[in-house]
Amino acid sequence: MALEVGIVGLPNSGKTTLFRALTRAGQSPGAQSPGGSRTNVGMAAITDERLPRVAAVVSARKVTPAAVRVVDVSGTGAALLGNLRQCDAILAVVDGFSANASPERDLATLRLELLVADREHVERRLERVAKQAKSGDAGLRAEAAELERLLAQLDAEQPLATYPGPLPGELEPLTTKPLIEIVNGPGGIDAKLEAELAELDPDEAAAFRDGEESALDEVVHRLFAALDLISFFTAGEQETRAWTLARGETALDAAATIHTDIARGFIRCEVIRWGDLVECGSRAEAAKRGLQRLEGKTYVVEDGDVLNVRFNV
Ligand SMILES: Nc1nc2c(ncn2[C@@H]2O[C@H](COP(=O)(O)OP(=O)(O)O)[C@@H](O)[C@H]2O)c(=O)[nH]1
Ligand SMILES: [Mg+2]
Numbered sequence: 001m002a003l004e005v006g007i008v009g010l011p012n013s014g015k016t017t018l019f020r021a022l023t024r025a026g027q028s029p030g031a032q033s034p035g036g037s038r039t040n041v042g043m044a045a046i047t048d049e050r051l052p053r054v055a056a057v058v059s060a061r062k063v064t065p066a067a068v069r070v071v072d073v074s075g076t077g078a079a080l081l082g083n084l085r086q087c088d089a090i091l092a093v094v095d096g097f098s099a100n101a102s103p104e105r106d107l108a109t110l111r112l113e114l115l116v117a118d119r120e121h122v123e124r125r126l127e128r129v130a131k132q133a134k135s136g137d138a139g140l141r142a143e144a145a146e147l148e149r150l151l152a153q154l155d156a157e158q159p160l161a162t163y164p165g166p167l168p169g170e171l172e173p174l175t176t177k178p179l180i181e182i183v184n185g186p187g188g189i190d191a192k193l194e195a196e197l198a199e200l201d202p203d204e205a206a207a208f209r210d211g212e213e214s215a216l217d218e219v220v221h222r223l224f225a226a227l228d229l230i231s232f233f234t235a236g237e238q239e240t241r242a243w244t245l246a247r248g249e250t251a252l253d254a255a256a257t258i259h260t261d262i263a264r265g266f267i268r269c270e271v272i273r274w275g276d277l278v279e280c281g282s283r284a285e286a287a288k289r290g291l292q293r294l295e296g297k298t299y300v301v302e303d304g305d306v307l308n309v310r311f312n313v
Contacts, residue, residue: 002043003244004069005223006084008114009093010106011075014184014191016040018093019072021194021216039083040072046220046231051242053278054233054306060240066231068223068244076110081117085172089180089226090114091219096185097192103183112157114174119154121173122147143168178226182219189215230303233274234258235283245301252297255309265311269295274304283308 009015023042045065055063071087073080084090094106126147133140146168153163159175160167167173184191194215197205205214223229228247232254234240243257251271256263271293272286280286301307 002067002069003227003229004071004087005089005091006071006073006087007091007093008073008076008081008084008110009184010095010109012098013093013095013106014097015072015093016074017195018091018182018184018189018191019070021191021198022070022219024198038074039080040070042070043067044070044216044220046242046244047214047217048231048242050231050274050304051233051240054235054274055240057277057281058235058237058240058283060235060237062239064239064241066242066244068220076113076117078117078120081114081174082121084174084177085121087177089178089223090174091180091182091223093182093184093191096183096188097190098185101185103188107181111159111175111179114179115154115157115159118160118173118175119151122150122154122171125171126151180219180222180226189219230301232301232304233306234308235277235306247303249301250297251295251299251301251307251309254301254307255311258309261313262309262311265313266297267310267312269297269299269310270308271295271299272306273302274306277306 007015007019019040019042022044023040024045045067048065051065052063071084073083092107092110094103094110095101096103126144129140129144129147133144150160150163150167150171153160154175160173161176167176182189182191197208197214200208224244229244230247231242231244233242243254245254245257251269252263252266255266255269270283272283272291276286276289276291277283280289280291283292286292
């Protein structure tokens with residue numbers, strides 16, 4: 001399943017502008033109904049300068065970057081923030097461009113909003129479990145006691161990330177997720193400028209940037225760091241692709257990311273470092289120089305590995 005990131009922010013902080021910049025969806029924020037509860041969902045490509053170089057080695061007909069799902073909810077409040085419970089990370093956007101911008105104040109407000117949303121979530125669950133626990137079931141009573149402790153933690157304005165001990169697996173809290181702070185404006189990430197550049201064709205945008213890294217790449221890098229992700233590649237002539245994996249995951253996990261059938265039929269996996277492949281100019285040459293390894297299911301994939309999974313179905 002694709003990685004998912006949710007954008008939160010106060011009204012007019014630039015959430016939808018950032019969403020458009022990330023997803024390059026040409027729809028204008030004006031299309032949003034005023035005060036409406038519209039949620040935008042799109043895919044953001046993850047730029048990786050290694051990918052075109054790997055693709056060139058095999059003359060790939062199609063080059064597909066890795067992507068994350070981006071969710072832009074049109075406000076705060078428990079109900080709307082509840083749309084983000086499935087997300088892997090949260091981008092917190094604050095106004096850094098207007099005359100009375102106060103990024104620190106707004107970040108504090110947002111953190112509190114997330115806390116309040118979790119509080120309501122836990123409280124609702126507690127009400128239900130407490131009612132069921134009246135039957136005297138020991139498991140349910142223990143769960144109710146646990147939820148009471150979580151509620152106390154949130155009442156003390158402490159995020160659940162700092163809760164000592166494991167959380168109920170099905171809880172899906174917001175305040176345990178990595179939070180990436182984005183100050184929107186000239187001093188941070190200029191979402192408006194990025195959205196405008198996203199409308200241009202890539203060559204024009206690159207010329208405008210004049211060698212500077214896109215601010216969106218920085219967002220992605222921070223996301224990768226926060227979630228401790230790595231990238232690996234598959235180098236096919238039909239299609240060369242970049243994929244993401246959590247650091248520490250195995251060749252079998254990588255296979256499952258590509259397709260469940262490939263994981264099911266996994267036999268072994270050929271691995272070449274992307275730089276070796278580019279330097280050798282072909283798989284055959286890399287193999288000849290002893291730079292291609294054969295690995296099994298438990299091989300821990302490294303950032304920049306080019307994988308070729310042998311499988312049978
Ligand atoms: N000057 C400036 N204006 C921005 C920036 N980001 C967003 N805006 C403007 O602020 C308004 C609200 O942006 P929008 O993305 O719809 O905010 P949202 O309510 O958080 O989704 C729009 O008019 C944007 O054009 C920015 O970085 N600089
Ligand atoms: Mg919006």
